[in-house]
Amino acid sequence: MRRKIVAGNWKMNGDSAFIAKIIPALENVAVADGNAIVIAPPYPYLLSVSQAIGSNRLSLAAQDVAYTENGAFTGAVSASMLADVGCSYCIVGHSERRALFGETDAYVALKIDRLHEVGIVPIVCVGETLEQRESGLTLSVVEQQVRLAVGHLSADMLSRVVLAYEPVWAIGTGKTASPQDAQEVHAHIRGVLASIAGDVAERISILYGGSVKSSNASELFSQKDVDGGLIGGASLDASDFSRICSLLS
Ligand code: PEP
DSSP states (O other), rough: OOEEEEEEEEESOHHHHHHHHHHHHHHOOOOOTEEEEEOOOGGHHHHHHHHHHHHHSSSESSSSSOOOSSOTTTTTOHHHHHTTOSSSSHHHHHHHHHHHOOOOOHHHHHHHHHHHHHOOEEEEEEEOOHHHTTTTTTTHHHHHHHHEEEEETTTHHTTEEEEOOEEEEETTTOOOOOOHHHHHHHHHHHHHHHHHGGGGGGOOOOEEEESSOHHHHHHHTTSSTTEEESSSSGGGGGHHHHHHHHGOO
16 A cells, blocks of 8 residues: 655745644544655744644655755755754655756755655655646656656665656646546656666655645545645645545545
């Protein structure tokens, strides 16, 4: 059985009052053994969320990490710092980092290595733009992103990665890939992972992201190769996010 995960990416949102509201709500959600609710607040709140979760029912993620180890990199945050404050996951390669902050596939690969050195599981985001989808390039674009990010990993290290398929045109837009379209891309990603690491691919969780809400999550998550979701906007609504997380029971 693959681990099912619902991860909430708060992006540059949230504050102490929101933490005080959402953590108790999520602590009450029943989650089957092996599945995970993951929360990714902005850096300044990692420690307070880490202390607030206090149990192993919720897991902490960062939204990004430096591609280098500690040193003279003003404004950057290293993988060892994330481990120190209790992160067990970290998002890398989010399309907003790629589009707004110059994140390249090469940086994504380096960040995965830094995270593995400290035992943090990377959540590696891939996905096509609308233009690429309309040009029929979805599968090839996503395949290339996957290969450049994780193609250098051994099967053992690859088993410690989570993938997230996030079509760029669906992020924050209210448009969602149909469950069938999502399944097609997820199955392709799993095939690419199998070509890198054989049977290990069957154990790797592949999340879907892009305007997931409680009203569409169930159908998306019931697809064979969709192992949960990476949730942006809806993760800022305690009731809606709790409903999505309850699909992990
Ligand atoms: C995201 O930021 O990863 C995301 C999927 O956002 P949204 O759910 O708002 O589309």
